[in-house]
Amino acid sequence: MTLxxxxxxxxxxxxxxxxxxxxxxxxxxxxxxxxxxxxWFGERHADAFLCEHVWEHLSEEEGREAAGLCFDFLKPGGWLRCAVPDGHFPDPAYQRVVQVGGPGPADHPAADHKVLYTASRFRDVFEQAGFEVELLEYCDEVGRFHFHQWDVHSGPIYRSLLLDHRNREGHLGFVSLILDARKPA
Known part of the structure; x- marks a missing residue:
């Protein structure tokens, strides 16, 4: 395959x-x-990875292993933009939907969620793999939403403040914990 x-x-x-x-x-x-x-990569390394709502389907130990694997297959200066459900988003209905084990039948998308991350816990997964981490969107320990300007065109995350149809007119209907993890150059 030509990449x-x-x-x-x-x-x-x-x-x-x-x-x-x-x-x-x-x-x-x-x-x-x-x-x-x-x-898949052969001798090549990625310039960037994008991963939306996947890490929560791994155990934390598997997530750490996956972060290390991504680090190894990125070029120096490359980055990974990653989003997961936010464990501090203060909406009980949201928390029921994204909880570990998920609601409802086995075919529900959240049925195999293994971890619900908070910003500090998710950041640590990538920092321990060697990445420099910048939080882009997240809720803090008291549920306050934080947004740091980021370029949607450089790596779109649909379930974000900027793109998700549920976030309109100042109402947060669905947020993600989003970070950029950069491999040092």
């Missing part, structure tokens, strides 16, 4: 398609398979 330059890869894309990004699923790039990454 484009710059090499920007969506991990666990589902139905997401963004211009300039290669969508992958677990069958293509399993976040827990170093061998799979070696085969």
């Amino acid at each position: 484009p330059h710059p090499l920007k890869v969506i991990l666990g894309a589902g139905t997401q398609r963004w211009p300039g990004w290669i969508p992958t699923q677990r069958e293509d790039l399993d976040l827990l398979s170093r061998r799979g990454f070696e085969v």
Whole structure:
């Protein structure tokens, strides 16, 4: 397979398609398979990874392993934009939907959630892998929402303040904990 330059890869894309990004699923790039990454990338390294609402489907230990794998397959100066449900978002209905184990039947998207991250816990996963981390959107310990300006076009996250249809006219209907993890140059 001929890979484009710059090499920007969506991990666990589902139905997401963004211009300039290669969508992958677990069958293509399993976040827990170093061998799979070696085969897919060959001698190349990614310029950027994008991953929306995937990390919560891994245990925290698996998430740390996946962060290390992404670090190893990024170019120096490359980055990973990652979003997960926010454990501090103060909406009880949201928390029921994103809780570990999820509500309802086994085919519900949250049924296999294994961890609900807070900003400090999620940041630590990536810092321990060697990344420099910037929080882009998150709720703090008292539920206050924080937004740090980021460029949607550099790596879109649908479930964000800027893109999600549920966030309109000053109302936060659905937020994510979003961070950029940059590999030092």
